[in-house]
Amino acid sequence: MTAGSLAALVALGAFHGLNPGMGWLFAVARGLQERDRSRVLQSLPAIAAGHAASVGAVAILVGLTRSVVTTRAIAVGGGAALVAFGLWRLLSRRHFRWVGMKISLWQLAAWSFLMSSAHGAGLMLLPVLTGAPAPPGHDHGLTAGLSAGLFVTGVHTLAMFATAGTIAVLVYEVVGLTILRRAWLNMDRLWAAALIGAGTTTLLTA
Template sequence: MTGRTLLAVAALGAFHGLNPAMGWLFAVARGLQERRRAALLAALPPVAAGHLASVAVVAALVTATRSVTTSTTLTVTGGAVLVGFGLWRLLSRRHFRWAGMRLSTAQVAGWSFLMSSAHGAGLMLLPVLLADPPAGGHAGHLAATPAGALTGLLAAGVHTVAMLAVALTVAVVVYGVLGVGVLRRVWFNVDRLWAGVLVAAGVVTLAAAI
């Protein structure tokens, strides 16, 4: 995996960290509910773990099974899924509702996994991962599965570290300065921006395959 690819997955992680649907708003709510910053900080690691699992599933599958002959199929399929999912989120009038605040660590991680999957977090890595040259193997043959899977897990790890760093920064600033009273409008704007980026990524992916 090239340095440019790592920077790209880290940038996408930073973008995910800005999205309140990916967990920082949940962490802020926990901190305000228990009236202590430690509760906010404790909520973020399981949120990151769930996000990592969601992204790793897609990243490992893509990098472990890609080959020269299957790249076009993966690209077209992934691009179509990105466009379709993004349009659904963009046109949908429904918003995901926050779960109850009294959740265990495992439940928070599970919630984060479902939320990240529902928002297409792993799908956002498809254009980057499919643009990276296959790791080993000859034209027309599958890349080495263990090496490919490890590459995908590395991408997911870098992505999640960047996501956690940004989410932590935003959560601490919001908790200490802004509060949550003005976040309803911000949530709407970021949610629509997120959907628009999904569509744009899908279009770019499909254009690269044609």
């Protein structure tokens, strides 16, 4: 993997961590609900695990199916899905609502997986995943593809976790939830535009 690809993984992870829809807002809400910062910190690994599962499913699938035809099909199909999903998010007036219910860490991880999948988190890595050269040899290729998928997932999730964790603690300690409604709307539109941009890049380079 090139330095540029690695930097892209970290940047995308940081971008996902910045997005309140990826979980840091829910971590802050849990902390404020119980007036306990430890609830914020406990929530973050569960959120990261759910995000990693969503991203890893795409990364490993691409890593294991590295034939030229399959890679191109995934790139074209994934790029089209990115653009379509981004347009839907950009034009949709529906937004996820934050509620006051209490949930377990397992439920939070499952929620994070579904939220990340709904936002197309794994799909955004397609330009990096499909741009990497295919490893030679069938058996070696499968092992290398699996390792590459796990590596990509790990680097991306670590960047997401560090960014989301920093923001969650700062917001909990300093800002609170009262002024975040407008910021959520802005991030939602920015996220949709990023999806469209990533999809267009994937289609152009497929």
